[in-house]
Amino acid sequence: MQGAEILLQPGVFPRLLQGLWVTVWIAGVSVGLSVPVGLLVGWLMTLRNPLIRILMRIYLDFIRIMPQLALLFIAFYGFAQAWGWNLDATGACVLVFVLWGGAELGDLVRGALESIPKSQYESSYVLGLSPWQTFSRVILPQAVRRLLPASVNLATRIVKTTSLAVLLGVVEVIKVGQQIIDAHRFEFPTATLWIYGVIFFMYFIVCWPLSIVARRLEKRWAHD
Amino acid sequence: MDWAFITHYAPYFVNAGYMTVFISFFGVLLSIVLGLLCAAVEIARIPVLYQIVRAYIELSRNTPLLVQLYFLFFGLPKLGVVWSAETCAIVGLAFLGGSYMSEALRGGLEAVPGVQHESAQVLGFTKAQAFTHIILPQALSTAIPGVVANVIFLVKESSVVSAIALADVMYVTKDLIGMYYDTYESLTLLIITYLVILLPISIVGTLLERRFDYARR
Amino acid sequence: MTEQIIQQAEPTERTELAERTESTGGNVSTGKNLEIRHLVKQYANADKPVLNDITLTVPAGKVTVVLGPSGSGKSTLLRTVAGLEPIQGGEIALDGEVIARGESGGAKSGRQQRSAELRTRVGMVFQSYDLFPNKTVLGNITLAPTIVQKRPKAEAEREALELLGRVGLADRRDAWPHELSGGQRQRVAICRALILHPEIMLFDEVTAALDPEMVREVLDVIVELADQGLTMMIVTHEMAFARAIADRIVLLDGGHIVEQSDDAERFFTDPQSERAKQFLQTFQFKRHE
Amino acid sequence: MTEQIIQQAEPTERTELAERTESTGGNVSTGKNLEIRHLVKQYANADKPVLNDITLTVPAGKVTVVLGPSGSGKSTLLRTVAGLEPIQGGEIALDGEVIARGESGGAKSGRQQRSAELRTRVGMVFQSYDLFPNKTVLGNITLAPTIVQKRPKAEAEREALELLGRVGLADRRDAWPHELSGGQRQRVAICRALILHPEIMLFDEVTAALDPEMVREVLDVIVELADQGLTMMIVTHEMAFARAIADRIVLLDGGHIVEQSDDAERFFTDPQSERAKQFLQTFQFKRHE
Amino acid sequence: ACGPTASTPSEAGDTASANSGNTSATKARSLDEIKKSGKIKVAVFSDKAPFGYVDKDGKYQGYDVYFAEQLAKDLGVTPEYTSVDPAARVDVLTSNKVDLVLANFTVTDERAEKVDFAKPYMKVALGVVSPDSKVIKDVNELKGKTLIIAKGTTAETYFGTNYPDVKLQKYDQYADAYNALLDGRGDAFSTDNTEVLAWAKANKGFTVGITKLGDTDTIAPAVQKGNTELLNFVNDEIVKLGKDNFFHKDYQQTLEPVYGDEVNPDDIVVEGGEL
Numbered sequence A: 001m002q003g004a005e006i007l008l009q010p011g012v013f014p015r016l017l018q019g020l021w022v023t024v025w026i027a028g029v030s031v032g033l034s035v036p037v038g039l040l041v042g043w044l045m046t047l048r049n050p051l052i053r054i055l056m057r058i059y060l061d062f063i064r065i066m067p068q069l070a071l072l073f074i075a076f077y078g079f080a081q082a083w084g085w086n087l088d089a090t091g092a093c094v095l096v097f098v099l100w101g102g103a104e105l106g107d108l109v110r111g112a113l114e115s116i117p118k119s120q121y122e123s124s125y126v127l128g129l130s131p132w133q134t135f136s137r138v139i140l141p142q143a144v145r146r147l148l149p150a151s152v153n154l155a156t157r158i159v160k161t162t163s164l165a166v167l168l169g170v171v172e173v174i175k176v177g178q179q180i181i182d183a184h185r186f187e188f189p190t191a192t193l194w195i196y197g198v199i200f201f202m203y204f205i206v207c208w209p210l211s212i213v214a215r216r217l218e219k220r221w222a223h224d
Numbered sequence B: 001m002d003w004a005f006i007t008h009y010a011p012y013f014v015n016a017g018y019m020t021v022f023i024s025f026f027g028v029l030l031s032i033v034l035g036l037l038c039a040a041v042e043i044a045r046i047p048v049l050y051q052i053v054r055a056y057i058e059l060s061r062n063t064p065l066l067v068q069l070y071f072l073f074f075g076l077p078k079l080g081v082v083w084s085a086e087t088c089a090i091v092g093l094a095f096l097g098g099s100y101m102s103e104a105l106r107g108g109l110e111a112v113p114g115v116q117h118e119s120a121q122v123l124g125f126t127k128a129q130a131f132t133h134i135i136l137p138q139a140l141s142t143a144i145p146g147v148v149a150n151v152i153f154l155v156k157e158s159s160v161v162s163a164i165a166l167a168d169v170m171y172v173t174k175d176l177i178g179m180y181y182d183t184y185e186s187l188t189l190l191i192i193t194y195l196v197i198l199l200p201i202s203i204v205g206t207l208l209e210r211r212f213d214y215a216r217r
Numbered sequence C, D: 001m002t003e004q005i006i007q008q009a010e011p012t013e014r015t016e017l018a019e020r021t022e023s024t025g026g027n028v029s030t031g032k033n034l035e036i037r038h039l040v041k042q043y044a045n046a047d048k049p050v051l052n053d054i055t056l057t058v059p060a061g062k063v064t065v066v067l068g069p070s071g072s073g074k075s076t077l078l079r080t081v082a083g084l085e086p087i088q089g090g091e092i093a094l095d096g097e098v099i100a101r102g103e104s105g106g107a108k109s110g111r112q113q114r115s116a117e118l119r120t121r122v123g124m125v126f127q128s129y130d131l132f133p134n135k136t137v138l139g140n141i142t143l144a145p146t147i148v149q150k151r152p153k154a155e156a157e158r159e160a161l162e163l164l165g166r167v168g169l170a171d172r173r174d175a176w177p178h179e180l181s182g183g184q185r186q187r188v189a190i191c192r193a194l195i196l197h198p199e200i201m202l203f204d205e206v207t208a209a210l211d212p213e214m215v216r217e218v219l220d221v222i223v224e225l226a227d228q229g230l231t232m233m234i235v236t237h238e239m240a241f242a243r244a245i246a247d248r249i250v251l252l253d254g255g256h257i258v259e260q261s262d263d264a265e266r267f268f269t270d271p272q273s274e275r276a277k278q279f280l281q282t283f284q285f286k287r288h289e
Numbered sequence E: 001a002c003g004p005t006a007s008t009p010s011e012a013g014d015t016a017s018a019n020s021g022n023t024s025a026t027k028a029r030s031l032d033e034i035k036k037s038g039k040i041k042v043a044v045f046s047d048k049a050p051f052g053y054v055d056k057d058g059k060y061q062g063y064d065v066y067f068a069e070q071l072a073k074d075l076g077v078t079p080e081y082t083s084v085d086p087a088a089r090v091d092v093l094t095s096n097k098v099d100l101v102l103a104n105f106t107v108t109d110e111r112a113e114k115v116d117f118a119k120p121y122m123k124v125a126l127g128v129v130s131p132d133s134k135v136i137k138d139v140n141e142l143k144g145k146t147l148i149i150a151k152g153t154t155a156e157t158y159f160g161t162n163y164p165d166v167k168l169q170k171y172d173q174y175a176d177a178y179n180a181l182l183d184g185r186g187d188a189f190s191t192d193n194t195e196v197l198a199w200a201k202a203n204k205g206f207t208v209g210i211t212k213l214g215d216t217d218t219i220a221p222a223v224q225k226g227n228t229e230l231l232n233f234v235n236d237e238i239v240k241l242g243k244d245n246f247f248h249k250d251y252q253q254t255l256e257p258v259y260g261d262e263v264n265p266d267d268i269v270v271e272g273g274e275l
C-alpha cells in the first residue's frame, strides 16, 4: 500500500525497536520493583493494626481512583515543586508505576493470603509444623499460585500504561514514532498511519504473550 | 497555595469535567452494548463471528488506548477517514472497553449454575421467560462488580484523550501548567475534579454491589 | 425443630393438607400411572447407553424409591422423566399419554421438546439448592404459577403461604434464599414444585448436601406427602428413610434394573439378587475383634 | 472397590498393619489414656462457654464416639484436645502428663502453645478436605515426618508407601490432591496423620462431605485402625458406623455431657436419658398410613 | 547507568543521574559542577525542524542544537540533550532536570518570572499558516474558526488574551499539531513565523497568510532562576560569538536549506544579543 515503504527506510525499524526497548525497560523495572513493594504492602494489609489498615486503605483507594496520567503529572510536576524531588520523566514513570503496581499487587497478595482456608493452618499446626514452616512450605506456595495469573495481567497493564510516558516527554516508542513521522513528513505524508499502526502491533506483540501466559496459569491452577 | 488562581480557574475544571464525563458516558454506554454483543457471540459460539470477537478482544486488551487514539486520530485520515476528536475518543474508549465489558458480562452469564436453567425448565418456563426472570438478573448480579470496575477504569483511561486535543481535565491541567506555571494549584484542582467525578461512581458501584449481590452469597 | 416436625405429622394437619390438594384441583392421588417402557438413554459423547432397556411402572399414589451405586444412572432416569434429557429408545407415558418417545437417531443432548403445560405436570427437586437467588421465598414459589400458569397473583400467594405453613416456614416468606439454611431451602424448593399441582414428584438426593438435622426436616416433609398419597419417585441414599417410605423399590446398576420389589421391607431384609445383597452390605459395618 | 476394602480387612493384612505400627516404634495401643477434667471452653466473643465442666476419659486402645446435635460442641471438644483452641478452665492430660490447662483469665482465641513434638502425639483429620494442594500425595504424607521429626526422607517415603498400600492408594502416590475423589483425599489425610505415630487420633465428621460409596471407603479404614487398637476419638453422624465401631459413647448437648456409656450397643438399644432417646429418634423414620 | 536508550544516544545517562543523583537538589548546578561532570544538560525540541529535531539517523539537529554544540565545545564538555514539550520548558529548569533550555524559547514576562533568560539569539513574531484553498490573510478572519496551536507556545498566550473568540485546538507536540492541520482538523495553525514559514515551504498546498502578528519577540536561552554563573557564561558566549557572525553561520547550516532565499536572514538572526 502507498506509503508503507516508510517502514523500510534505513534506521526506521531499528529506532522504533530502540524506542520499544525504552518502553519495555520502564515496564520491566516497574514490574520488578513492584514485586517487593507489593509483597510488603500485601503483608501490611493483612495486619490487624487499625492505623496501618487505614493508611493502606487510603493509599490503595487514592492510587486506584486517580487516573495513571494524573498520577504521572503529580509525580513529575508536583513532587519537584512540593518536595524538591528531582525526578526526570523516566524516573517519574517508574515511581508512579511502582506505587501503582505495588498497591494493586499488594491487594492481590492480601486476597491470596486471606483466601487460604483456615484448615490449612490448622492441619499444619496439628502436624507439628512451626509457624515459619507453615508459612514457607504450605501457605506461600499456595498464595503464589493464586497470585500469579492476576499478577501477569497486572504486568500487561503496566506495559500498556507505559505509553503515557510520551506525554511527559520520555523518548520511548511513541515519541520515536512521532520524530520519524516528523522527519519524513515531506516524503511520506501517510507515515502517521503506518508508524502508529506498527506501534499498535508492537504493543500487541509485547502484551499478548503475557495475556496468554496469564490465561494458561489461570486454567492450570483453577482447581485449587 | 494561590487561592485567587484556584477560584479563577475552577470553572475551567468544571467545563473540563463535563468533557470527561461526556466522553466517558458515551464510551461506557457503547462498550456495554459492544460487550453484550461479544458475550452473546462467545456464549453461543457462532462460528465465524466467534473468531472475529476473540481476535478483537485480544487486540483491544493488549494495546494501549493512547496508541489506539493516535491511530484513529492521526492514522485513519490518511485513509480518508476523518473523525472528530470526540468521535475518536468515544470510539477508542468503546473499542477498549468492549472487550473488558464482554469478559465481565460473559463471566456473569456463565456463572449461573446449570441447575437454574433446569429448574426453570421443569417449572414450565419458556426459554425467554427463564432468561428475563431468572438467568439475566443473576448474571447481572455476578457481573456488577466487574462492570463497575470497568466503568471506573474507562473514566480513568479517558484522561488520555487530551492527547488528541479534547479539552478534558488533563488537558486543562497541562494547559495551565504550560501557560502560568502554577503547577501546585493546577494539580490540586486536577485531583479534586477527578475525586468529584470518580468517588460517586465508586460509591454507587459499592451500593449496587450490595443491593444485587444475592447471586454470589 | 424436632417437635415442630412431629407436630406437622399429626393427623389433623395431614388431613388438612390432603384436603387442600383436592380442593385446589391438584391432581394428587387420582390414579395416574407413570410408565417407562424399554427406555434407552445415551449421552452425546458416550460410547454406550447409561440406561439400557429400562421398563418400569411407577404406580399412582405410591412411593417408588430408586436405589443404586454412584453412576448407575439414577439421576439420569429421573432427568429423562422430567424432560431434561432426550431419550434414544423406548417411551415414557404419563397416565396413558406418551410424553417422551425415543428415536434411535434422535438428539443426544439438549432437552426434550415439551409444552409448558406438560412440564408443570411433572415436578422435580434437585440435590443442589436451586432456588432463584434473585427472588424471595414467596417470589420463588409464585413465579411459575403466575407467569407460566397465568394464575392471579393473589391466589398464587395465598396458596404459597398455605404451603409454606405446611413445611413450617410461614414466617420466612420474605427471606432471601441466601438467608435460609440448606434444609429450609429444600423445603421451599418442594413448595415451589407443589404449587403447580404436579401429578408426579421426582426427588433426586434432595438431602445429600445437608447436615443431619436438616436432613430430618426435609425428609419429614416428604414422608408427609407420601402419607397423603402423592405419586413420587425418590432417589436417596438414606437407607433408613428409603426403608420407611418406599412402597416400591427399584435397584439400578450399570444402567439396568437389577431388582425391583413391591415389598420394600422384604427387599431390605431378604434381597433376592446377589447384587442387591452386596449393595445393602455397603451400609453395614462390622468390627472384627 | 467394595471387594478391595473387604480384602483389606482380611486377618493376614490386619496382623501386618499391627506389626508395622509396633515395629516402627508407633505408640499405638500402649495403654496411654487421654483424660479431660472439668474442661471449660468459651469463644472470644461469646457470652457463655460452649463446653462447660466436661470430665471424660478416653481409654487407651479403645474407640470413643462423641455424638450430639449440631452446635453441641463436638468439634470444639476435639479441637481443644488437638491444641487448636486455648481452654479457659480444667485440664487435659495425655498419659498422665498435663498437655493443656485452663486459666480463667487466659486467651480465648489463637492456638495453644504446644511443642511440635507434643503436637505430633495427637493426630487429627478434619471434615474439609485439607490436603496441601501444592504437594502430591506422597509430598503431603512425608512433609511432617521429614521437616518436623527430621526423619530421613527415604525412610519417610518408605513408610508413606506402606501406609498408602494399607488404604488402597499405593498407585496414587504421585497424584495431586485435586485429582483425587473426596474419599481418596480423606484416606490420604489419615495416612498423613498416622505416619507421625500419634498416641491418639481424632476424627471430626470425616465423611460428612462424601458420597455414600466414599463414606464406606473411609470408614472401612477407620474400622481397621480400631481393630488394631489405636486410641481414637470420633465425631460422626453415621449412626450405623458409630454403633459398629464404638467402645464408648459420649452424648453431648449444649456443652454438657448428657450421657456416656461403656456399652455402646446398650446406648443404642436402651438409652438411659430422655435426651438420648430423643436424639436417637432423629435417625428413625415412620410412615403414618 | 543502566537506563534505556532510544533514538538519542546522548540521553543514555539520564535515568541514572535522575534516579541515583542527589534527589533533593532542585538547586541548579554550578559551572564547576557542569565542567567536572563533563556534560551539560540541554533541553531541546525533538520534533520542531529545522530548529530542534531528530534527523533520520536519530541525531539531534537544528538551529538551537547547532548553538548548543558550540556552547558545550567552548565550555569543554559534551552536550546531553533532553527532548521537551513546549509546555515543559519552564519545569525542566525549576526542577533542575537540565542546565539550559535551548528550545525556541520566546521571552515573555510570565516566563521571566520563573526562569532567567540570557541575551537573545533570534527574533520572531507569530505567523499563521492555512490551506491554499482557504487562506487566512487577516487575524480577524479567524473569529469563530478553529486555530491549531501547540501547548505552551507564545501563540497560545497571545490568542488566549487578545482573541478570545478564536477557538483554540491545542496539542502537546508540534508533530501532532501539524498533522491536525494536514488532516483539516482546524482552519489554520499559528506559531512562530519562522516555524510556519519553514513548514509551509515544505508542504504543498499551505500558505502563510499572516507572516507577522503581535510584537516581535526574542528567543533566548534560559537557565534556572538565580543561576547567574551559567547565565553570565552564556551571555559572554553570545557576545563573543556575535563577533564572528556565528549565528549567520548557524542560519546557513540549518535554516537556509529550508527557507531558501525567500527570507532575509537578518529578519531572524540576532547577533551578539543586540537587536
Ligand SMILES: Nc1ncnc2c1ncn2[C@@H]1O[C@H](COP(=O)(O)OP(=O)(O)OP(=O)(O)O)[C@@H](O)[C@H]1O
Binding pocket: C043, C044, C045, C046, C050, C068, C069, C070, C071, C072, C073, C074, C075, C076, C077, D211
Ligand atoms: N451430561 C452427561 N454427559 C455424559 N455422561 C454423563 C452425563 N451425566 C452423567 N453421565 C454419566 O452417566 C452415568 C450415570 O450418571 P448418573 O448421574 O445418572 O448416576 P447416579 O446414579 O445419579 O449417580 P450418583 O449416585 O453419583 O448421583 C455416569 O457414568 C455419568 O458419568
Ligand SMILES: Nc1ncnc2c1ncn2[C@@H]1O[C@H](COP(=O)(O)OP(=O)(O)OP(=O)(O)O)[C@@H](O)[C@H]1O
Binding pocket: D043, D044, D045, D046, D050, D068, D069, D070, D071, D072, D073, D074, D075, D076, D077
Ligand atoms: N470460632 C468460633 N467462635 C465463636 N463461636 C464458635 C466458634 N466455633 C464454634 N462456635 C460455636 O460453638 C458452638 C459449638 O460448635 P461446634 O462446632 O463445636 O459444634 P458441633 O457439635 O461440632 O456441631 P456440628 O455438628 O454442626 O459440627 C456452636 O454454637 C458454634 O456456633
Ligand SMILES: [Mg+2]
Binding pocket: C074, C075, C076, C205
Ligand atoms: Mg445422581
Ligand SMILES: [Mg+2]
Binding pocket: D074, D075, D076, D204, D205
Ligand atoms: Mg462440628
